[in-house]
Amino acid sequence: MIFDRLPPLQTLRAFEATARLSSMTLAAAELHVTHGAISRQIRKLEDHLGCKLFFRLTRQIILTQEGAEFHHAVTRILGELMRESGRLRGMSPAGSLRISTTVSFASKWLAPRLSRFRQQYPELDIQLDVTDINVEFNDGQTDAAIRYGTGHYRGVLSERILDETVTPVCSPGYLKEHHGLTDVKELSNCVLLHEYRMLVNWEAWFDMAGEKNSRCHQGPLWTLGSMATEAAIRGEGVALGRSVLIADDVAAGRLVVPFPQYKLKAKRGYDLVYRPDNRDSFKLQILKQWLFAETGLKKD
Secondary structure (H helix, E strand, O other), X not given: OHHHXXXXXXXXXXXXXXXXXXOHHHHHHHXXXXXXXXXHHHHHHHHXXXXXXXXXXXXXXXXXXXXXXXXXXXXXXXXXXXXXXXXXXXXXXXXXXXXXXXXXXXXXXXXXXXHHHHHHOOXXXXXXXXXXXXXXXXXXXXXXXXXEEOOXXXXXXXXXXXXXXXXXXXXXXHHHHOOOOOOHHHHHHOOEEEEOOOOOOHHHHHHXXXXXXXXXXXXXXXXXXXXXXXXXXXXXXXXXXXXXXXXXXXXXXXOEOOOOOOOEEOOOEEEEEEOHHHOOOHHHHHHHHHHHHHHOOOOO
């Protein structure tokens, strides 16, 4: 029988936990067995497959190339089993939609709009997972993610939902204090707020505006774009505002754009990311339709 050629499920659980945690000790604690039991299960699996899955060093265990490839397959398969068994047992109701997204995008764009989604689709229970760490889709827990990037993500499908430009923004009070900021050169007298690891930064913006500014690296540095935006709203300086994150604050008058003629296109944008096998999911199609309506994009 074909099933006789499959490795025992216990060996796969031991292998998956050890590979994910990079530790037999931690895997043993998670599975409530001994370190020796985990070691025996992995050796049994290696014997079954006829290859080494780990390099066993003095204080470290590292996946071999074969082990890394097998771990990817095992994670995907176990995730599908978990998802399907949960669905059959009613643990993952069809009425729930779990979306993972970044902190800045959730706080500045998605969360304020979710009430409209709930009004349009009251039968769907939205579960928002806010994290700047890329989600692991193979765990079967996440339906889709919205990520900020180049549009290329390994092992998944993606669709661009929002492109982005950057331009200086500040509070109305700060603008008044600096006499309206009618010339780019006047930014040399301002506190410039920075976002950590932003690819399209102040230096690039000044170059685009035709002005060299030796002070463009000076000023407070914020980890998240939403934090720099909030600092600008509080009147602490001028932020290089990302169009997606500042749109609602500009519309509400909390921020003003002193140089609307100088908008620099960002190298990244926001993408809807999902598993290939989830492409035809009814919930995903609803989410895509709503996102494209909100962003003004035409759905394919």
